[in-house]
Amino acid sequence: MPLEEFIIAVFCCIESILQEIMTEYPLRQRGFSPKLSDSEVLTMEIVGEFLGIDMEKHIWQYFLRHWSPWFPQLGSRSTFVRQAANLWCVKHIIQEKLATSLGAYVDQVHVIDGFPLPVCRLARAKRCRTFREVSAKGYCAAKDEYYWGLHGSIVISLSGVITSKTATAAPMDERAALFDVLDDIQGLLIGDKGYISQSLHTELMVYQHIDLETPLRANMTDTRDPIFVKNLIKVRRLVETVIGQLTDHLHMAKVRARDLWHLTSRINRKILAHTMGIYLNRMLGREPLQFDGLIVD
Numbered sequence: 001m002p003l004e005e006f007i008i009a010v011f012c013c014i015e016s017i018l019q020e021i022m023t024e025y026p027l028r029q030r031g032f033s034p035k036l037s038d039s040e041v042l043t044m045e046i047v048g049e050f051l052g053i054d055m056e057k058h059i060w061q062y063f064l065r066h067w068s069p070w071f072p073q074l075g076s077r078s079t080f081v082r083q084a085a086n087l088w089c090v091k092h093i094i095q096e097k098l099a100t101s102l103g104a105y106v107d108q109v110h111v112i113d114g115f116p117l118p119v120c121r122l123a124r125a126k127r128c129r130t131f132r133e134v135s136a137k138g139y140c141a142a143k144d145e146y147y148w149g150l151h152g153s154i155v156i157s158l159s160g161v162i163t164s165k166t167a168t169a170a171p172m173d174e175r176a177a178l179f180d181v182l183d184d185i186q187g188l189l190i191g192d193k194g195y196i197s198q199s200l201h202t203e204l205m206v207y208q209h210i211d212l213e214t215p216l217r218a219n220m221t222d223t224r225d226p227i228f229v230k231n232l233i234k235v236r237r238l239v240e241t242v243i244g245q246l247t248d249h250l251h252m253a254k255v256r257a258r259d260l261w262h263l264t265s266r267i268n269r270k271i272l273a274h275t276m277g278i279y280l281n282r283m284l285g286r287e288p289l290q291f292d293g294l295i296v297d
Contacts, residue, residue, distance in 0.1 A: 001284070003047075006193055006295050007070070009280055012045050015039040017094050027090065032082055035073040037088065038064035040274075041083050044071065045091075050295060054251045056081040084196030088265035095162075097273040098279050104161035111239040112150060112155045112195070114174050116140045117167060119149035120256050130258060138170025149255060152267075155181045155189075158235070160242050160289045161278055162271050167263075175200055186210060190236050241289060246270060249291065 001009065021027075046126045047107040048059035060080045063071055074080065080245065098103065120128040125148035128135070135149050136165035151172065155164045159160050164181035172193045182189070193216050215233055216222045221271045222229060250270040255256035278288045286294070 001280075001294070001296065003295055003297075004048070006280075007043065007047055007067075009283075010276060011039060011043040013098075013276065013279065014042045014046070014094065014145065017097050018090070020097070021090065021093055030089065035099075035257075036071065036080065036083065037073075038083070038087060039070055040073070040085060041080065042094070044080075044092065045084055046052075046063070046273045046276050047267050049250055049270060050277065050291075052249070052251075054254065055256055056084050063102065079268060082270075084134075085262050086263045088261065088268050091265065091268035091272045095268065095275050098125075098272075099157075099161050099163055099273045102159065102161050102275075102279060102282065104156075104157040104159070104163045105184045107157040107159070109158050109190070109235065110155050110187070111158075111236055112153065112178070112181065112242060113189045113192060113236075113239040114151055114153040114177075115142075115145050115243045115253065116170065116192070117253060117255055118147040122146055124148075131260075134169050136169045136171050147174050151177075152252070153177050153181060154239070154242070154243050154246075154271075156239050158238070159278065160238060161275060162242065165271060167267070170184050178204075182208060182210060188213060190214070190232055192236065196220075240241050242274070243287065245291065246274060250274060272288040 004005065010084045042061050045057055048062060051062070053059050053062055057077050060077045064074060068074060116138060119130050122137070125137065131150065134287065137148055138144050139152055147170070149170055150167045151170045152165065152167045154162050156162050163185060164183070166177050167179040168177045175197055177202070178195065189210050189212045191212060191214045194216055195212060196216065204212050213232055215229065220245055250273060252267070252270050255263065257266050277291050277294060281288050281290060281294060
């Protein structure tokens with residue numbers, strides 16, 4: 001769709017869900033309402049992400065230069081950045097409601113995987129003070145390299161909708177963070193070899209009705225149906241596609257934040273933008289993860 005229609009579609013979707021949220025959770029108990037509405041701020045952030053504009057100040061500059069008649073109450077850069085950060089929880093709630101409408105939580109098959117969130121280059125680790133308390137040396141198997149920072153994990157449905165996410169210290173065992181992202185799902189959960197654990201498999205099956213399945217290592221005997229294992233590996237590639245979209249198009253792996261407040265807002269914005277893309281693709285009858293061509297000149 002043309003960019004003008006994309007902006008309108010995003011705004012209408014956000015405004016509709018925001019009105020629903022405000023009936024249950026009023027965003028402000030006192031004080032004046034901001035001149036630029038929350039729906040406008042969230043729309044600008046999501047559209048900016050799809051245009052490859054990664055930072056709040058650059059999103060503000062873009063809309064000030066090109067779309068000021070559409071957003072006449074757009075004020076100073078600092079006001080916009082602060083208001084956007086304050087909406088970190090709202091972004092999470094809206095994303096969950098979109099994911100629910102897409103059937104992501106009732107899906108009986110989900111996929112989990114992790115990805116690096118580098119804070120700085122490894123050579124600068126001793127001098128880096130950003131997230132010093134939680135950052136550590138980690139290893140990225142996909143790139144076969146070490147990095148300094150955090151480690152992100154996401155769970156997705158079969159249509160690619162993100163149902164949960166978390167971030168931990170880089171060297172933490174992926175299995176330790178597993179319970180932070182599984183509260184809202186049941187059924188088959190597909191992971192990589194890093195999640196291999198018979199005790200974990202048993203615990204998830206007994207207490208959460210989740211069947212954790214992974215490919216096995218070369219030195220392990222696999223008694224499962226070869227067709228099942230083949231399909232397991234095929235479905236698992238879906239999460240690699242989603243992570244690729246998050247890191248390449250939405251720049252998730254670039255930690256451009258100095259504190260947890262802004263980092264949380266940034267991550268929530270990118271997850272929301274990704275889910276919004278799937279939602280609009282569904283409305284247009286397109287493939288859920290086909291973001292190329294969603295906005296046309």
